[in-house]
Amino acid sequence: MSAATTPVPAAGRRSLAPVLLRVAPGLLLTLAALTGPWLAGHTIDKPVTAAFAAPGGSAPLGGDQLGRDVLSRLLHGGTALIGSALLVATIIIVLAVTLGCCAALSPRLRSVVERSADVLILLPALLGIMLVALAWPEGGRWAVNCAAIVLGTPYATRVVISAAAPLANAGYVEAATARGERLPYIAVRELLPNLRATVLALFGLRFVEAVYVISLAGFLQLGPQPPDADWALMIRENSPGILLNPWATVAPSIAIAVLAISVNIASTTLAPHTARKAVLTP
Structure with missing residues (x-):
């Protein structure tokens, strides 16, 4: 039987099913959050029930502290969070890959980058957020995004350096160096293609970290301000009435988690096992 007519084994066809099952929840939730404003039945600032009203009628998840529809605010609140987390994770990966690959090829630069990263890694997330918020009091969400980038880049850079260092002595890198290629060229054309799996797994971890930092800032009211619809801000605002309408606090908490x-499951599923091991190993 020719190769063109050889049937694909059933096991090969079924191998995609576990991947799709693990990737689908993240994609569906992201899609639901991005399209949420068009699905909401009410505006985010219009009272439709009594304060902390129980679920029912036009408010399936009840009302918040001002009688606004919890479900509508929940559908509006994920767009900015996901957009900010994607932006933060992308910038962190770009900075980490640039610094990490160049540092792996230059021992002197590596020493400087690693020492600087080690110092910044020790900065607590809460302290970093407060420092950026105090230095940029009118920054709002952008100040929080900057804080998330500052907090996430050192760890990501360390991971990239660890993954790229063994490749720096490979034959193709030495050949490029012998040809007189410059450091940026070697980093982008020789190292980066061999780090795609590590970068993918690292992107998922940085996205989760960005969600955590942005949510923490929202809970502390250092980013979005009332009456914005933000999941973390909803938790803070509605916590006094958790016994009256638990969904006003529980629903955004579940959404963030x-x-x-x-x-994170989707990114680690798409990345090979070797990349996941490299990222998760201290």
Whole structure:
């Protein structure tokens, strides 16, 4: 039988099913959050029930502290969070890959980058957020995004250096160096293609970290301000009435947790096992 007519084994066809099952929740939740404003039945600032009203009628998840529809605010609140987390994770990966690959090829630069990263890694997340918020009091969400980038880049850079260092002595890198290629060229054309799996797994971890930092800032009211619809801000605002309408606090908490877990599962599923091991190993 020719190769063209050889049937694909059933096991090969079924191998995609576990991947799709693990990737689908993150994609569906992200899609739901991005399209949420068009699905909401009410505006985010219009009272439709009594304060902390129980679920029912036009408010399936009840009302918040001002009688606004919890479900509508929940559908609006994920767009900015996911957009900010994607932006933060992308910038962190670009900076980490640039610094990490160049540092792996230059021992002197590596020493400087690693020492600087080690110092910044020790900075607590809460302290970093407060420092950026105090230095940029009118920054709002952009100040929080900057804080998340500052907090996430050192760890990501360390991971990239660890993954790229063994490749720096490979034959193709030495050949490029012998040809007189410059450091940026070697980093982008020789090292980066061999780090794609590591970068993918690292992107998922940085996305989850960005969600955590942005949510923490929202809970502390250092980023978005009322009456914005933000999941973390909803938790803070509605916590006094958790016994009256638990969904006003529980629903955004579940949304944040499911978003972080599903995206992390999706990224680690798409990345090979060797890349996941490299990222998760201290």
